[in-house]
Amino acid sequence: MPITRGFSRRRPTPAADRIPPGQYDVGAGWPVLSAEATPRLDPDRWTLTVDGLVDTPRTWTWDELRELPGSHFSGDIHCVTTWSKLDVTFTGVSVDVLLDATGPQPEGRFVMAHSVTGYTTNLPPADLVDGKAWVVWEFDGKPLPRDHGGPLRLLVPHLYFWKSAKWVSRLEVKAVDEPGFWERNGYHDRGDPWREQRYQGD
Numbered sequence: 001m002p003i004t005r006g007f008s009r010r011r012p013t014p015a016a017d018r019i020p021p022g023q024y025d026v027g028a029g030w031p032v033l034s035a036e037a038t039p040r041l042d043p044d045r046w047t048l049t050v051d052g053l054v055d056t057p058r059t060w061t062w063d064e065l066r067e068l069p070g071s072h073f074s075g076d077i078h079c080v081t082t083w084s085k086l087d088v089t090f091t092g093v094s095v096d097v098l099l100d101a102t103g104p105q106p107e108g109r110f111v112m113a114h115s116v117t118g119y120t121t122n123l124p125p126a127d128l129v130d131g132k133a134w135v136v137w138e139f140d141g142k143p144l145p146r147d148h149g150g151p152l153r154l155l156v157p158h159l160y161f162w163k164s165a166k167w168v169s170r171l172e173v174k175a176v177d178e179p180g181f182w183e184r185n186g187y188h189d190r191g192d193p194w195r196e197q198r199y200q201g202d
């Protein structure tokens, strides 16, 4: 039986439903987007600090970090420059583990993520807890490439990817919200891809 072209509706693939508005599937590639030169960092001298308005500020060495209970994220990431990458897997430690160990105080209603390079991005704790954010050292079962933030990057996959600070070295819990690097340069404070919160005012 002939089927009239354009008449049969293609059922949306599950993948299509996973692309937020204004985004496209970048496929197998993974663009590198860095405002700074890629640093060469030695994991053996790496530390990650959680401080500011917390009961017990802490600094983990690389080995200490790797001994914390690890977990995986499998899912999709979305860059504000309109690419989305589906079905990626990262391995690291949930930010919940780091915050539970340090005890953010009630006045600590904001977090600034700092990279060793000086890059910053601001988030409310609500976007970092309950299994929504990680610090990760592995991508698809291999060490996180340097260009993509190796040895360690923040991963906040439910927000646009600029919130996922590469070469992250510090989570600072703060009382006041201050914009990070891209937020000062016009990007949205929160950056929810499903609401297309790309720029301030969106």
Ligand SMILES: Nc1nc2c(c(=O)[nH]1)N[C@H]1C(S)=C(S)[C@@H](COP(=O)(O)O)O[C@H]1N2
Pocket: 030, 031, 032, 033, 034, 035, 036, 079, 080, 115, 117, 119, 147, 148, 149, 161, 162, 163, 164, 165, 166, 167
């Ligand atoms: N330190 C640092 N982290 C960063 C950035 C950056 O320029 N410097 N860019 C952000 C932006 S805009 C995006 S889209 C992602 C890009 O990550 P990728 O290069 O691994 O794709 O990293 C985010 N984290």
Ligand SMILES: [Mo]
Pocket: 033, 079, 080, 081, 161, 162
């Ligand atoms: Mo981005």
